[in-house]
Amino acid sequence: MVDETTKNFPTNKEIPSLLRNRGIFPTRQRVRVAQEMLCRPQHVTADQLFMAVNAKHPAVARATVYNTLSIFVNAGLVSVLTMPDGGTVYYDSSVHHHAHIFDEESGELMDVDADVFSLAQHVALPDDAEVTGVDLVVRVRRKTTG
Amino acid sequence: MVDETTKNFPTNKEIPSLLRNRGIFPTRQRVRVAQEMLCRPQHVTADQLFMAVNAKHPAVARATVYNTLSIFVNAGLVSVLTMPDGGTVYYDSSVHHHAHIFDEESGELMDVDADVFSLAQHVALPDDAEVTGVDLVVRVRRKTTG
DNA sequence: GGACTGTTTTAGATCTGGTCTAAATCCAAT
DNA sequence: ATTGGATTTAGACCAGATCTAAAACAGTCC
Structure with a gap:
């Protein structure tokens, strides 16, 4: 049903150049968020991502995660969706x-x-x-x- | 494009019996909310409705508007939708x-x-x-x- | 190197939409 | 009128998200 062939997810190593190609300066924080967000098919909330990024040790501030996500959305790297009822906002690594x-x-x-x-x-x-x-x-x- | 014939919107006077038919006791507050919500095709947020109901004089408490809306949703009188991006919850008088x-x-x-x-x-x-x-x-x- | 400039990140305060709570009110039946 | 269950209320509370002003960071020029 899900056809993974329609999208190739980048590896961790590819992230910095991927960001650069999109005109996004690859800061340490942006790379961390991107690695957690983009490298596999998933639907996560900003907060889930915030926690995943900081799981081992504090790495990126909350505001940065939110900012970075909207940069990625504008750049077409991730898409946004919400549950029809409920209103929770999910970020989708498939665009x-x-x-x-x-x-x-x-x-x-x-x-x-x-x-x-x-x-x-x-x-x-x-x-x-x-x-x-x-x-x-x-x-x-x-x-x-x- | 929009086919109004597929749904008849009730008049203000019909609201109490409409509620009763659905097993909803028609209190003063419920009737006010229903009149504002159900009598025409529209998409509104809970807060817009809260303000519309209280426009002239305070009539219904915020919590009551929210409660009443979810009663109406459960009864199939209104439907819920959210914008795919944004996450704002709208109530739709068309079901x-x-x-x-x-x-x-x-x-x-x-x-x-x-x-x-x-x-x-x-x-x-x-x-x-x-x-x-x-x-x-x-x-x-x-x-x-x- | 060191000073300067624009960009990015940060922690924490703040805002906002929505829910919860405990007290007050309402209503129907005695 | 009194009782008891349902409903409403104001305001406290909560969570997700944004804003702010200060600190950290790159890159450039000397």
């Missing part, structure tokens, strides 16, 4: 256009490859509207695992 | 399954009739997953009005 499945019981959030843009074609839009993004969350309940 | 268009420039949120459930069929789901809800937001920019 290609994809949909999400939300398991209502476990609260788990999964990526699904789906051409959400072509799905959106089936929605009647105003003539002058240019689509800039499509967010699709399918909420499910597992019949067996319930 | 039939529909999609949303979000104008990135104006911040305006509009209903669109679309069979989101059948759209979700095109997404590859786990075998044992039963769809309980589909949230679709198409973000747009207006070419002319920009």
Whole structure:
């Protein structure tokens, strides 16, 4: 279901040049946050990331994590999403256009490859509207695992 | 685009019986909140509603507005949605399954009739997953009005 | 090197949306 | 009128996120 081939996650070593390529000066803090955020597929809150980054020893201040995350969002390195209900903000290390499945019981959030843009074609839009993004969350309940 | 015929919004006078039909005791406060929330198509935050209800004179406490809204959500009288980015929680007076268009420039949120459930069929789901809800937001920019 | 400049980070204060609590009020049934 | 359960209230509280002003850091020029 999830097609990892559509995105290659960088290794820790690749992070500094990756940031530089995006015009982001790779400070120690930014590199640490990026390594924790970008190197695997995941959906985390800013606070989870803050704790992960500082797990072993204090490394990066809270404000820096928040700032850095929005720098990454602007640079297109991570995407943002929130649960349709609830309002918790998650950061997603996958930026290609994809949909999400939300398991209502476990609260788990999964990526699904789906051409959400072509799905959106089936929605009647105003003539002058240019689509800039499509967010699709399918909420499910597992019949067996319930 | 928006098809008002798919939902009839109640009049102020109909609110008490509407609540009673749903098993909600129609207190003065609940009726006030319902009148402000349910009688027309809209997307509002809890706080906007709180202020609207108390615009002329203090009428309902903040906590009551929040409690009442979640009672209405549980009863299926209103639906909840959050902006994929941002995390602001909106309450929607339309409960039939529909999609949303979000104008990135104006911040305006509009209903669109679309069979989101059948759209979700095109997404590859786990075998044992039963769809309980589909949230679709198409973000747009207006070419002319920009 | 050392002084200067702009950028980044920091700790902690602050803001904000939302929930909790314990007391007061309401309402229906006796 | 009194009782008892449901509802509402004001204000305290909480968590996530942002703001602030000071300190640390790079890079440049002498």
